Amino acid sequence: MVKRLILLLCLTLSGPVLQARAELPSPVAHYTFDDGDAHEVTGSGREGRVHGAAPFRGIRGRSMSFDGQDDFISLGNLDIDSGEITMMAWMLAYSFRVHDARIISKSTSTAGNDHIFMLSTFDQHGARLRFRLKTDDGFPTKTYIAPLGHLYAGEWIHVAATYDGRHMRLFKDGVEVGKTSKTGRVAMDPRIPVWIGRNPDGRRPFHGLIDDVRIYDRALSAQQIRAIIEEGNQ
Numbered sequence: 001m002v003k004r005l006i007l008l009l010c011l012t013l014s015g016p017v018l019q020a021r022a023e024l025p026s027p028v029a030h031y032t033f034d035d036g037d038a039h040e041v042t043g044s045g046r047e048g049r050v051h052g053a054a055p056f057r058g059i060r061g062r063s064m065s066f067d068g069q070d071d072f073i074s075l076g077n078l079d080i081d082s083g084e085i086t087m088m089a090w091m092l093a094y095s096f097r098v099h100d101a102r103i104i105s106k107s108t109s110t111a112g113n114d115h116i117f118m119l120s121t122f123d124q125h126g127a128r129l130r131f132r133l134k135t136d137d138g139f140p141t142k143t144y145i146a147p148l149g150h151l152y153a154g155e156w157i158h159v160a161a162t163y164d165g166r167h168m169r170l171f172k173d174g175v176e177v178g179k180t181s182k183t184g185r186v187a188m189d190p191r192i193p194v195w196i197g198r199n200p201d202g203r204r205p206f207h208g209l210i211d212d213v214r215i216y217d218r219a220l221s222a223q224q225i226r227a228i229i230e231e232g233n234q
């Protein structure tokens with residue numbers, strides 16, 4: 001009886017995740033780093049260029065190690081034309097010595113309004129996630145710091161930011177840790193590159209490991225994010 005109950009519980013929990021996995025859209029860019037470089041694995045042609053970052057043991061296969069000084073990976077000019085976005089990655093911070101180190105950023109400087117989209121840490125009274133987004137609604141770039149979900153150095157954490165045209169959301173390990181309202185479509189500017197592990201103006205370098213970076217032109221649900229966390233690199 002107990003076994004049957006446990007089986008029923010497992011089926012109840014895994015059903016929505018399985019459904020979410022079946023409905024996952026294809027990323028516009030996906031980097032597993034498993035080949036020791038920043039090859040884009042969906043075939044979109046958005047190959048990353050590695051500057052200093054080195055292959056290291058990852059949460060799945062290999063990851064990239066960033067020295068917290070001048071390492072980064074450039075994805076070149078990447079714009080989202082659907083209006084919606086999801087950015088996600090696995091990260092293991094060695095330290096938060098640069099407390100607002102960039103995980104993924106499309107920006108010309110560290111000034112808030114110079115960001116198109118950006119996912120970083122933010123360490124004041126404990127490290128949490130921070131999301132910046134500019135849209136075509138005429139307002140400045142919005143900066144949002146997750147009120148929940150403290151981050152700790154030395155452990156693998158799955159981090160994600162989504163925007164569905166109405167809300168910016170942050171997720172830690174597939175659990176929503178904050179949301180705020182926003183309107184408009186994701187802004188575009190082909191002159192501004194997207195970098196992993198550092199702001200494209202050279203500042204705010206990340207110190208630690210980053211694995212399995214994905215960018216979607218859809219706002220993924222919490223269930224879809226959890227399905228990705230569970231599915232590995234498939």
Ligand SMILES: [Ca+2]
Nearest residue numbers: 032060061062
């Ligand atoms: Ca990997």
